[in-house]
Amino acid sequence: MKSSRLVSILLLLQTRGRMTAAQLAEELEVSVRTVYRDVEALSAAGVPLYGDAGHAGGYRLLDGYRTRLTGLTADEAEALFLAGAPGPAAELGLGSVLAAAQLKVRAALPAELRAHADRVGGRFHLDAPGWYADAEETPHLTAVADAVWHSRVLHVRYRRWAEPTDVERRLEPYGLVLKAGRWYVVAGPGPRTFRVDQILRLADPGEEFTRPCDFDLAAYWAAYQRDFHDRLYRSEAVVRLAPGVRLPRAVDLRTDDDGWTVARVPIESAGHAHGEFLRLGARIEVLEPSDLRSSIARTVAELAGMYGNPASDGDD
Template structure:
């Protein structure tokens, strides 16, 4: 809608400084000619917007001009309050700051939008961790967040899974990521580029006065996306050929379920034959057993034999157990 686009132009200029028509057009995904028309409409409405010619030119707002929040739509106001998750903000020591900011935004909203925004806290609550996940105590999270903000290195004692488990590291923290209720710090240890570290595995932290500069072109969101993709590639190093009963694919992990959908071939008995990724024979053995008789492993032979041996042992256990139970009566 044109009104929404006009507000977007004002907010872009207010937060990003001078911008050319071409850059505005790219941000808004419209033509340069449309930007020209929108600028004329804003100027006709009395907005102090003017353009500078030349290489360093562009459109800018008169110094001190600020838009009001009356341009927010109902959906935007609701999304704004939904995005302010109190749990993570409290973890970072920003709970009171978030509450104060939301109070100020709420006061600036028109009455109708304020009523809609107020419904968010009473109807939606974000609880990121899973049901069976233990709470990770990230005691050093505020100190890590301060180091990220100030661009200062920290020295930590970090616990990793392989030997030696407790190691000393000098980290340059680029940014923080909250994934499924667990905090990670993306940091450079001086060699090999940035890596992800679990904040709850930092045993000790010592702040320093050593400033650092983030690598040119580093993008936290892009790094995390690439990190997750690489993690899943390294996680699933094997493959299994299986037969699945109707509905069984929905009980597999996400990667295996996607593979079953992509590679699955229906068979006359209603089952589906598919190739699915596995982490290891041991992990697949435990994961597939949860499906009981709704999955049959065809390959690899090692996995099939191991599940068959477990099924035989279970059958014997329950057969002998029933005999013992009946004999005890």
């Protein structure tokens, strides 16, 4: 929509300063010709926007010009306040900062959008961790976040799964990621990923490092997750699923006459799949691999022996 694109141009120039038409076009994913037309429209509307020719040229706003946030739509205002998760911000020591920022943004919103934003806080609450996840202490989170922000080296004692479990590491922390209620720090060299709650001891020697200018935290994390799942699910099983049952990452092969679906499912291991599949009870039948099918059959037989035959209970 053109109106939202005009607001985006204003905000980009306001936050980044001088930008060329090509840079604006790339940012907004439009043609340079479209940027030219939008700039003309802004100028015609009285926005003090200037274009400088030459190699170091580009568009810029008159010094001191600031646009109010009247270009926000109702959905954008709601999303902005919904994205402000107070729990994680408080863990990082930024709870009061977030509250102050939201207060300032709220004051800049028109009355009708302010009502929309206020409604979000009263009707939606984000709680990322699962029900059965124990609250994990992360005593060094604030120190790690400070090192991330100021590009300072950390010397840590870290507990890992493999032997030796407790190791010394020198970290150059590039960024923090919150995943399913658990904090991870992505750090060089490498980079590599570390759980913040597994840092046993931390020292800040005051040494600074240079963060790679081309490092993209979101792109790294997406690739890390793909690699994690590729390494995690190295085996697969063939199962029959009762009507209505769905499994993550399952690939349907066919549907039987009785409505059951035969599917191929990636699994971490036969032992892990054993427990996961048993949770579905009689709504799943394992066809392959044979050792997994046999182990589940043995478990079911043991359970039947333990609980007896329900059909015979109460018989004389």
